[in-house]
Amino acid sequence: MSDPAAPFPRPAFELPVRGGAYRRPDTQTLRDLERVSSATACAKLHGMGITRSFVEGPRPLAVGQRVVGSAITLQFMPQREDLASGHGQEYVERHTALWHVLEEVKPGDVLVIQAFGSRYSGCIGDILARYFVKKGGVGIVVDGRIRDSDRIRELGLPVWSTGTTPHYASQTELFPWAYDVPVAVGGALCMPGDVVIADGDGPVIVPQAMAGSVLETAADHEDWEAFSRRRLDEGARLSDYYPLTPDSREEYELWRSAQAFAR
Structure with a gap:
């Protein structure tokens, strides 16, 4: 034992x-x-x-x-x-x-x-x-x-x-x-x-291995959400800006270009 x-x-x-x-x-x-x-x-x-x-x-x-x-x-x-x-x-x-x-x-x-x-x-x-x-x-x-x-x-x-x-x-x-x-x-x-x-x-x-792809797609997402928050705070309709429609996407692209130029 x-x-x-x-x-x-x-x-x-x-x-x-x-x-x-x-x-x-x-x-x-x-x-x-x-x-x-x-x-x-x-x-x-x-x-x-x-x-x-x-x-x-x-x-x-x-x-x-x-x-x-x-x-x-x-x-x-x-x-x-x-x-x-x-x-x-x-x-x-x-x-x-x-x-x-x-x-x-x-x-x-x-x-x-x-x-x-x-x-x-x-x-x-x-x-x-x-x-x-x-x-x-x-x-x-x-x-x-x-x-x-x-x-x-x-x-x-x-x-x-x-x-x-x-x-x-x-x-x-x-x-x-x-x-x-x-x-x-x-x-x-x-x-x-x-x-x-x-x-x-x-x-x-x-x-x-996916970090670059996440970054590429997420950067645009974060930017357009910032734009949408701003427009909603200004009184815009939710359905027009979240998510973006073709018209609001065009507006966003112009806004983003202006932001880049301002920098």
Whole structure:
């Protein structure tokens, strides 16, 4: 009979897991996408056949926050005592994917974290968030909780999460397992290097190869909606300006030309 107090036999499996190399989107594309809302990006992707781009669940930590950046990914997995558990707190975590992914952050990155909507795992806290900002990170999207929320809010770092908790990352049922790998967040797939557009409506994942097409169609959409808002505020009929009719489209084109000339 085996001794129940004996250590678990450990499988021949090394942690953390790291995915393969990937390329980030070019900085000009990210800069141009800053004018595109998550709602417009989501709608344009839907028209192109990508129907699951919205990260359902995470909400903004602060009112008015917005970010556009390149996805760098972190995957939590369920704990299993023979492989990974949270005993030892941060002294264990410093050797996990959570610490490793932060060393890979580049300016303009958005950290996207798969945490299964856990209500108990505080995937990011104040100290790690500060280091993330120092490395040039611009936002965090986590399908789960954060801790030290007041201090993170003071940092001015845009964060989308499902809530807050006092727990540290591996205190309960999850463990930081892998980085630079595909992750599932709020029902959406995010690949390393995809574009994240997040604002008050929530985060949207734009496949990197489709970012240029989204930008091309969304820029015109954002412009004509701005024109339509102006005309509706002036008393115009909704059916004439949302969406544009052939006549109001012609009026919009003249308005847009005048705006460009004024610049």
